[in-house]
Amino acid sequence: MPIFRYPELPLDGLLRRAALRDPAACAVRTAHGMRTYAELDARADRYAAYLEHALGRRGARVGIANTLDEEFAAAWYGILRSGNTAVLLNPLVRAAGLRHMCEDARVEIAFVPTATAELLVKTADRLPLLRAVVVTDAPDGIVPADAVPLCVALDRAPRPEPRRAVPFDPDTEACVQFTTGTTGRPKGVRLTHRNLVANAAQTAAAHHLDAGSVTLNNLPVHYPMHLNSAVYAGACQVLCPSPRPAAALALADRTGATHLYTLPARLHQLAADIRFAEGPRGDGLPHPLPGRPERLTVVLSGGSALAPADARLLAERLGVPVLQGYGMVELSPLTHSQRPDGRSGTGTVGAPVPGTECRVAHPRTGVPCAPGETGQVQVRGPQLMAGYLGESGPPVDADGWFSTGDIGRIGPDGGLHVVDRLDDVFSYDSQLVSPTAVEAVLAADPRIEDCVVVGWPDPVHGALVWLGVVLADPTAPGVLDVLDSVVEAANAQLGPHEQIRRVEVLEAVPRTPAGKPERRSLRRALRRRAAAEAAA
Missing domain, CATH: 3.40.50.12780 (ANL, N-terminal domain)
Structure with missing residues (x-):
């Protein structure tokens, strides 16, 4: 390296x-x-x-x-x-x-x-x-x-x-x-100062920031990563507190922004807007949303997964790459970023930023996985934290590898595919099940507005796939038939260990303020219900 x-x-x-x-x-x-x-x-x-x-x-x-x-x-x-x-x-x-x-x-x-x-x-x-x-x-x-x-x-x-x-x-x-x-x-x-200075340099390098860059920050709070990397490069940072993606695009155009930092949820909102998705109208009517800001070179997303379909649509409409990265607070935070030249691979969170090493290891044994295998993501580099409050040092193994708690695999192009959180995956007959992977299959079904998957405790298999769904039209007749059809269509695309075996209709998927499913509370509730069923 x-x-x-x-x-x-x-x-x-x-x-x-x-x-x-x-x-x-x-x-x-x-x-x-x-x-x-x-x-x-x-x-x-x-x-x-x-x-x-x-x-x-x-x-x-x-x-x-x-x-x-x-x-x-x-x-x-x-x-x-x-x-x-x-x-x-x-x-x-x-x-x-x-x-x-x-x-x-x-x-x-x-x-x-x-x-x-x-x-x-x-x-x-x-x-x-x-x-x-x-x-x-x-x-x-x-x-x-x-x-x-x-x-x-x-x-x-x-x-x-x-x-x-x-x-x-x-x-x-x-x-x-x-x-x-x-x-x-x-x-x-x-x-530490070393952690944050190193990550400022890493971020500036990965995002191609220099003194001529103008970064537009369209995030709900001011993350030090974006401030430090802009200051490291001597760039100008434009602050856009509006949650409306159209307002961010318009401000990017007015201020000559070269880099736009925003959230996946806001990009999804923009991609889903029919006015934007259709592009400029051919009927002489004015286009209601702004087009590509003249100096914009890249849109960067972080915090949670960006849907590949949204990234592709927006890249086509804006004419610039729409990229995402990966990291966490313990790593200052950035460790991976997709590259504007596309070398980091489609559907990944990108390659490691400069000075960062990444591997995947077996979640239980810690033994490094073979190329392409799925395991726990581990990282080491100068951006690794000094430790948690009340602890003397970071929790690393003998070789300095920090386990992120995420499950993923590294593709042949070096890009990291993040599959799920270690706490969220569960085993069916010793086979790991990724709730996110199952949800991705269901998300393509137009009859589903939202969904969440967790493991239902099972004494024989370990855990069964439990699906909670919010139907797009919950008042339509034949709800049970719709559920059966949804599950049948999804199971036809899923592996034997991923088969949906329990399903329920929800009014809404419980989510955190950041928009992530509240799987922990759902797991607790399902454990209580499974125990009650077993005792009945």
Whole structure:
């Protein structure tokens, strides 16, 4: 494997480097205007000065809500520049989740929007370490009681002065980010400056970012991956908080975006829009949705699987590649990305980003699988976390391989096919069944609006395929006949171990806020029902 090189800098050093190289270049653009790299760097200095004044020491943990605005970027780098750790607080979580994050990470100061500040203030008596809540989105100074407006907080600190040199260790903790908690209680992941700088360089290389790039961020929150990679490259980042994909395309056109980052759900919405799918009309009527932004070179999707059909349709309509990647919080997060040149293979999440190794191993024995075989995905590289909160190091084997908990296989072109989560797959007669693979077959049936597959406990075979379906027309006569026909058609395309043996009609598939099926709660319910049936 070729040696992958990245700078031995603190993460905030990437911002300083970009500001020195081209101080007048656009760093962040929003509906309110733009900040140059020099302005963003100076704003980060203000945050650092406030924290040095308020804390009086280095090494504290400071909460920051990753809202999609320019203040996040300044606060993010300012926290790191002050010698403290940034703790990402998802502004979309509820009070209990927010309290859990602050308790586990021992947050002392928090930079958050008004709505999050209200939740923190209400629970302040249960957070004895939290000494200040700073509201980032209240320019008029109206904030919840016991909170501080950002303008007041920054004005309290002395003006930034030339910083004295402090010995730098790239393995110092830079960030604590919490997992989504889809398979259990969210865990705090400790990421170092090395992890994040390396992954910024890896992402910039994989996505072909440079100083001429304009990245449009159309995500619900501000993920550090997109900020760090843009700053690493010296690119301009445009923030688009609108959930409407048409608005993102229009903004991409107006701002000259070269890269558009968005969610699979938004791309699916765009692909499903009949006006867009039909393309320009031949009847002289205006096309209701914007076409391809002039400078756009690629659309990039992440967070969950992107349907290949959606990717193909949008690539055809927009005239640019529509790609996806793969990663997780523990890996800073990116490990794989499809390439604009198509070399990473159709239907995959792409090849490893530079400096990253990937293999699949048997889920129980850990023995590496033969090429093309399915097993647990394992990764190693400089972006691997320092560990979880309360643990001394990352959970790796003797050779440094980290097991992701995902099941997949590596194709002949080197692309990784992610099949399912290890927690979600189950065995029928010792054969692994992937719920996602079964669901993919059913998704092509127009009689089904939505579906979910989990294992029904069985003392003989291990588990049977249980299918919950939401019918496209639940009021149509002959529902049982429709179900029988749906199952018969699906089973004709499935292997012996994947055969659907139990089916039920659902009003809706239970899903997480991220849109993933709530399989864990379904498994618990089915285990109780199976036990009751066995006892009857």
